[in-house]
Amino acid sequence: MVNTSIKTTKSEEIFAAAQKLMPGGVSSPVRAFKSVGGQPIVFDRVKGAYVWDVDGNQYIDYVGTWGPAICGHAHPDVIAALKEALEKGTSFGAPCALENVLAEMVIAAVPSIEMVRFVNSGTEACMAVLRLMRAFTKREKVIKFEGCYHGHADMFLVKAGSGVATLGLPDSPGVPKSATSSTLTAPYNDLEAVKELFEANPGEIAGVILEPVVGNAGFITPDAGFLEGLRELTQEHEALLVFDEVMTGFRIAYGGAQEKFGVTPDLTTLGKIIGGGLPVGAYGGRSDIMSMVAPSGPMYQAGTLSGNPLAMTAGIETLKLLQKPGTYEYLDKITKQLANGLLEIAKETNHAACGGQISAMFGMFFAPGSVHNYEDAKRADTKKFGLFHRGMLERGIYLAPSQFEAGFTSFAHTEEDIQKTLAAARDVMSNL
Ligand code: HOZ
Secondary structure, eight states: OOOSSSOOHHHHHHHHHHHHHSGGGSSSGGGGOTTTOSOOOOEEEEEBTEEEETTSOEEEESSGGGTTOTTOBTOHHHHHHHHHHHTTOSOOSSOOHHHHHHHHHHHHHOTTOSEEEEESSHHHHHHHHHHHHHHHHTOOEEEEETTOOOOSOGGGOSSOOTHHHHTTOSSOTTOOHHHHTTEEEEOTTOHHHHHHHHHHSTTTEEEEEEOSSBOSSSOBOOOTTHHHHHHHHHHHTTOEEEEEOTTTBTTTBTTHHHHHHTOOOSEEEEEGGGGTTSSOEEEEEOHHHHTTBTTTSSBOOOOTTTTOHHHHHHHHHHHHHHTSTTHHHHHHHHHHHHHHHHHHHHHHTTOOOEEEEETTEEEEESOSSOOOSHHHHHTSOHHHHHHHHHHHHHTTEEOOSSTTSOEEOOTTOOHHHHHHHHHHHHHHHHTO
C-alpha cells in the first residue's frame, strides 16, 4: 500500500534505496511502519510541533523523536546553546563543568536521585542499573513486567514491549538462555503475582524494575496502590525498586512519575528529555547504592561519549525551558483535549476505544473496556489502528506507527493543532 492522497515519491525512492543498505531500511525497527502498513515517510526537517518530509509535506507530530522533543523540535534556545557549545568541541572524554550543571538539575528534580551517572541511551542506563542492582544486593534474579521495555539488552528481551511487541516477537534469537534465566516476569498491575515470585525465590531477587506508567505497550497507567504495593514488597524482601523513567522522566511531571505518584524508588533510569534530542541516558539513586559504581566502587561501567558537552547542553537548556511557570499545566490541558477528544470521536463513530493521558503522554487503544496490562493491550484491534494511522498520515498527522507506543505532545503544540488533529480523526474514524 502506498500513500494515496499525498505525494510521497521521494520518500518512496529513498526508502527503497535504504532497504538495500540497512536491515529493513531503518536504524531502528519501529520506524519501518511494519505493523501499520504502507511505507514510512522520510523526514527532511523538524521544527516546533511540525515535521516536513522530503516531498515537502508538513505533519503535526505526536512522536517527538520518541519522547525527547517536549519543548517542540529545534527550540531556538536549545539550538543557540548548542551552536555555542559546538565551537568548543563535540566531545571531551574528560570531566566537563556542564555535567555538574545537568547532574545538579536532575538531582534537584527527581526525588530518588542523590547521585547520577550519565550514559548515552536508555538501553545503556537500564543495562547498567541492572548490574548495579545485582552488585548491591549480591542477588541475581530480577522481576520485570510483561509489555514493559527497558531497551534491547539481552536480559530485558523477555516479554518486552515497544518494537518487540509491535513486530510480535516474544523474545529474540541470539539472546542466550543464560542471559534471561534470572529475569522473572509478572503481569503489570498484578501485585499478587509479584508477591508469589518473591515467595517462590526467597532471598534471591535483587529487585523489581518497571515503567511506572507504561509507554511501550501503548499507554497504560498504574492502578491505585500498585506502585505503593511494589514499594512495600521490595522493602519487605530487602530488594530494590527501580523506576525506568526514560519516557516518563520530566514528561508526566518535572520530577517524573515518582513525583506524580509520591512513590520513591531506590534507583531511576532516565533518557530522552534529559538529552534534549541528543543521545543520552542516565541512572541514579541513593548515594549508598550509587557509590558502588566505579571508580567510587567496584561495579564497572564506562563510556567514551558519556557526559559529552553537546548532550549536556541540550539537556540543560531543555530542563530550563521546562522550569518556566505554567509549562506542565499547559501540557496537561492540551493533551487532555486531545485524548478526551479522540475517545469522544471514537464513541460518536461507533468504534470501541479506551485510553487517556497524564500530562504530555497519551494513548488510545481500539479495544473495549479498559487496558491494565499487556494481555489487555494485545486484544486491541491492530488492523483498525493501522488504517487509522494511515488515514491520519494522509491528513497531515504523524502518530507513532504502532498501537503499542504512547503518544507525546510538546508545549509547541497549539490548541489549533489539537483541533486540526481532532478534525482529521473525526474524518478518518467516520470512514473506518
Ligand atoms: N523507546 C522508544 C520507543 N518505544 C525507542 C524508539 C525505537 O525503538 O526506535
